[in-house]
Amino acid sequence: MQEPDSQISTSYHHGGLRDALIAAGLDILNEENVMGLSLRKVAKRANVSHAAPYRHFKDKQHLLAGIAEEGFRALAQGMTAVLDAYGDNPRQAILQMGHHYIAFGVAHPAQLSLMFSDLLGWGESESLGEAAGETFELVVRMITLAQTAGVVKQGDPEQLARAHWAMAHGLAMLAKEGFLSGEDGEYDQQKSTQALENLLVGMEE
């Protein structure tokens, strides 16, 4: 077993550069916005030449797809944690899942926008669709648990999951643009709770 630390910062064999480029892109996205995200800036931040990214991404669109995919995976991971934490209380799980989604949007506005933008080319990356599908499946699982517990009505769980996803996504978009701010100008979580409760009541039949 050798210690590879000595070359980690300058060498990127075995796909290490791919992750470094996505991380660099995420940094730029969080500091600026998608217009400030250039392939050349990403390359510079990863300490490679401006042509190096083309070894790992066909073009800029595919780097953006990689960043979006990372977003779906991070979202799914957080949602899994919520599901684990509130597994015994499906009603709370539904509300907290919504809040988690919205919090992700407020923390990473440009990334969430990117995840639903027209810049990705969904058809060209099966792993992107897979990551988004995994995220949706977690919502479906949550709904199924709630149905079993008698908290929400019976019926197609995917239908109810779509309603929940749409509400959470809509609230996230409104929140990140400041449309859910309170008197102090800060995001007012209570406004999300009210909307999520409205939907929840409707899902109880």
Place this chain on the structure above:
Amino acid sequence: MQEPDSQISTSYHHGGLRDALIAAGLDILNEENVMGLSLRKVAKRANVSHAAPYRHFKDKQHLLAGIAEEGFRALAQGMTAVLDAYGDNPRQAILQMGHHYIAFGVAHPAQLSLMFSDLLGWGESESLGEAAGETFELVVRMITLAQTAGVVKQGDPEQLARAHWAMAHGLAMLAKEGFLSGEDGEYDQQKSTQALENLLVGMEE
């Protein structure tokens, strides 16, 4: 009274160029996406030099804000039509308002994305905020009408309007990315109806 038609296509005095630039930008947005929208391309399509747009927009961000504002105004106009058509049936009005919002997103995906993107600089254009506010007020008015008719529960109409807006916006984003497609791959309006109904039931108390 003179006939100015003869110079309309080549001259843009009195703000005519501003509208022409927004229209050209909209065309490009609908044909490509926000990455393909360059100021130089917009200027060329409006038959002016690449520096001419700076007479009407401080920079690219302000042109984007103008295009987004036009979107809010178009949305508000369509929503007013829905309200007029279903004024005597608040329950239908609520559902049709949602469908209209989603249809706008499916028809103008890049524009709707732009309207909620981080590229606009909301603080720098009061007319943009005004246009968005008008749109929201129409939803509030619809909720108030429904409350008067006893179709939805009493309480802060803005709270219920936010829930409806979030649901409609979330569904629009899901629809334009293909997450609400049926077996044939086309947008399945029924899936939106189901989600909108879920929320509506919850708003009935």
Place this chain on the structure above:
DNA sequence: ACCTGAACACCGTTCAAGT
């Protein structure tokens, strides 16, 4: 295998100069 540097056509923005 993976990376580089030069090259090309394109950007956003500014500004002196024209009408």
Place this chain on the structure above:
DNA sequence: ACCTGAACACCGTTCAAGT
């Protein structure tokens, strides 16, 4: 008042050349 053309620093993408 409004528009233009040249100029600058920056893009995305390609490709011959290097290790």
